[in-house]
Amino acid sequence: MTIREFKMPDVGEGLTEAEILKWYVQPGDTVTDGQVVCEVETAKAAVELPIPFDGVVHALLFEEGVTVDVGQVIISVQTAPGAEAPAAVEAVAAAPAAAPAAAEAEPEAPAARQPVLVGYGVSTASTKRRPRKAPQPAVAAQNGTGVAHAAAAPAAPAAPAVVPAQGGAGKALAKPPVRKLAKDLGIDLAAVVPTGDGGVVTREDVHAAAAAAITPQTVAPALPVAPEVPAAAQAAPVQVPAEVSGSARETRIPVKGVRKVTAQAMVGSAFTAPHVTEFITFDVTRTMKLVQELKDDPDLAGLRINPLLLIAKAVLVAIRRNPDVNASWDEAAQEIVLKHYVNLGIAAATPRGLIVPNIKDAHAKTLGELSQALSGLVATAREGKTSPADMQHGTITITNVGVFGVDTGTPILNPGESAILAVGAIKLQPWVHKGKVKARHVTTLALSFDHRLIDGELGSRFLADIAAVLEHPRRLITWS
Structure with missing residues (x-):
């Protein structure tokens, strides 16, 4: 078996990063060339990404809600022997203790040509931006040595990685945007009382749970969203997850994405x-x-x-x-x-x-x-x-x-x-x-x-x- 990697493509015109909104596959799932595996959000739009080869999902490298740089590996797939593979496989899920050694022992190999899925392909030019916290990989191969180790031992294929559980058997029912909102507000979905049809947690339920967790004076009034307003005109307020300051006298709204x-x-x-x-x-x-x-x-x-x-x-x-x-x-x-x-x-x-x-x-x-x-x-x-x-x-x-x-x-x-x-x-x-x-x-x-x-x-x-x-x-x- 061969491990192939799929990197975050440039899904827009010169964009440098995208946030993973939703995974449509899990480790162990079979995927085919052209199948949509995830939805990502850039500063311009939400885009579905298809995988450019067949195989079985080995690992999802980042969780939903994480912002990933263009060119970073986001998913690895086990393909059949003889399938076309990159010239070299980079270690993308190494354990923290092994990562520095792997980086020193194995120089970076020339990157294989990345299929252009959306927009103009992966940009090779370096882009300067303000430093931010590096996103942590969501999962790694179970043997703790990452994909590179799995590729080096084809006789013993690595077991599919396991995505961290989100509630287990008692997992709350909620749509991905609602899950992201709950995560941004620090709300445990399992503790939220659902009011939607079939026991589905709604955005209103999450906001109600957030309001109950703090005093009424700390909640900023909802910001209106207009039916048709120009991005080119004066920026109108939009409803985005807010972070309440420690003093409870002001609300700070992260400036990201479209805003x-x-x-x-x-x-x-x-x-x-x-x-x-x-x-x-x-x-x-x-x-x-x-x-x-x-x-x-x-x-x-x-x-x-x-x-x-x-x-x-x-x-x-x-x-x-x-x-x-x-x-x-x-x-x-x-x-x-x-x-x-x-x-x-x-x-x-x-x-x-x-x-x-x-x-x-x-x-x-x-x-x-x-x-x-x-x-x-x-x-x-x-x-x-x-x-x-x-x-x-x-x-x-x-x-x-x-x-x-x-x-x-x-x-x-x-x-x-x-x-x-x-x-x-x-x-x-x-x-x-x-x-x-x-x-x-x-x-x-x-x-x-x-x-x-x-x-x-x-x-x-x-x-x-x-x-x-x-x-x-x-x-x-x-x-x-």
Whole structure:
């Protein structure tokens, strides 16, 4: 038997680490090439990882909830004799006492070519980051000498490693995110009273147990999660596990994952691209009437029709009339890169935080296709299944801050994009229409743009065209 190792791949664009959310296999299970063995979470998305060879799981090297660097071995598999194996097998589960000796006695062998599963494969470049505690391997081979020893003695295959028990026969029933929440809050799931169907422990049960363990004054109020908020706009609070300080007078929330990357991206964008924001307030009563007519159209039955759909279409029409707004700034080459396609970003809030997936080639889609793409994008995001590829290569973004009832905002550009449109709340207001004051549906749009790419004239014309289409939606046809 041969022991093969599977390393954490780079599941995004230059990401350096990922957290293991859930294992789908255990030691002793048979796996086949392409079978998903675990789900990991990066700073951008949750991704399922398939194993690139057949065999029997020998050991899981890290527990759920542990953050692992790209390139570290996360699972070892026993394969049949003669199966293709790496040129050298590294010791990945050695006992603490034996690890230093093994490291000195056996120099690192050239790494075998790692199959590219997601994204761009394992990065070979070193990446500097702040030091953090090294994650401890979850399991090791039972003989205590690790995988390297097992590989050196093929006549006596190592027994499958055993994953630490999580409750044994009395294991509490709970989904992986709930288990992670309990672990972060230091709550023993076995001691939590379940209220879910079939005796399943819910997030609310864990929070209740955490609240019972401390005085009411030490519990911070729940932070709201918005239905649709831009990652590129001002960061809204998201619900994340909190660590209560010893003084019980403040709550500290770890900055990691999506929140950490969003913060870094917004700081970089704000201090790199010279932002300019312009506003326009106008009458969208005709657009609201058209939304209702389209909802009643049998040809569009089953599609989600809402104002955001027509706003997205208006943006695409305005880009066609002002193509120079759809560009990016290449600092290294000192070039402006004009994009002849539109990857339209739509902000969405998820349990993981705020993300902005984009609709690829939105400019080429019909109204029905755009509706389907919007619905799929939002549903996938809220399920936490958005892939890193869905969030890459956006060209322009729409952020709907109106869902909070606010009039508008001054959004920050997504890095690499030229503009972002904030859509305010649509409200009935007194408005002069045909010489008389009437109640009309009115909204305010705010366009932030990179002044290196878009000057005041171009930005103003682009914003005015979006408003013109929404004020007189027949222009969706006459200007297309």
